[in-house]
Amino acid sequence: MVGGVQHRPAGAGQRYDVFHTDCPARDLVDHVTNRWGIWVLISLRSNDLRFYELRESIQGISEKMLAQTLRALVQDGLLRREVEPTTPPQVTYGLTEFGRDVGEPLTELFDRITRRLSAGGEG
Template identity: 85%
Template sequence: MTEGVQHRRAETAERYEVFHTDCLARDVVDHVTSRWGIWVLISLRSNSLRFYELRESIQGISEKMLAQTLRALVQDGLIWREVEPTTPPQVTYGLTEFGRDVGEPLKELFDRITRRLPPRDAE
């Protein structure tokens, strides 16, 4: 099962008012740029991962914060969530088309930063 909300396309005549506090687009930007949101999107850029795999790939994140971040990103339509009816349930997450589109500049930013940093052994 895939969950998420639909979003108004940028091509529509009426744009979001991102400087208003009740703007949906502002909430999505807050979730993407949150302390952990950006790392979840970067972690999922290559392939889908289960909850525990995401937790292992993002060092320093607690289970509670990962669950909250995933819930927000699923609600925003950036990632999908699939539950396999096993005992215990196996939950897998991946990027939606919207998530890949939003995540691409983040990947680019991440790659630019890591290219510009001095080599690890030069520290």
Template identity: 80%
Template sequence: MSGGVQPTRAEVDKRYDVFHTDCPARDVVDHVTSRWGVWVLISLRSNSLRFYELRESIQGISEKMLAQTLRALVQDGLVWRQVEPTTPPQVTYGLTEFGGDVGEPLSELFDRITRRLAPSDTG
């Protein structure tokens, strides 16, 4: 939108019907709530990480799935990607402002769940 005018709720509801398969917001919701999208956003909540650091922080994710998930989140504008021209290239990822906004409630949900669970040896 130009001029800084915020859309009204009715305008947003008219443009974005997340229950319709053609809704562009639906793809973003699908990427955020995918099996690995949630964990990427939570992992990046505190600071930016290199690819291998992300892979190590999210146990169980393959390089292929991490790359696919990051590609989708970058395309959606939730995550930024910076490539250092070294050999081999060093790629760093972090949350955009939009990604931070979207990731905040996910982090809160994660924190609430972990506070309520009994202590474990792995957590």
């Protein structure tokens, strides 16, 4: 995951075309739906977490990948990053309003899948 896109609206009367390679919304969709972006958004759906709490909640993610994912999602405007000036600094991540809006259907999808699996249903 490389960098983030700045969330900016399309011009008046325009819609983003995510199927076009130059569309800025396409990068944001890629960041949200990549292997780790979706798990970060779901992990933060209930409360803000510090870096190491996020790493522990998302099993299998490396520190490097978590840092890259967080950086891109902050740049995309989906997460806010708060640093407390302590030694060492405490960094907390939380969803922005935009992040909650984007994360809501992902949480619903996650909940539907886990309910179905818990019920033992396949079809």
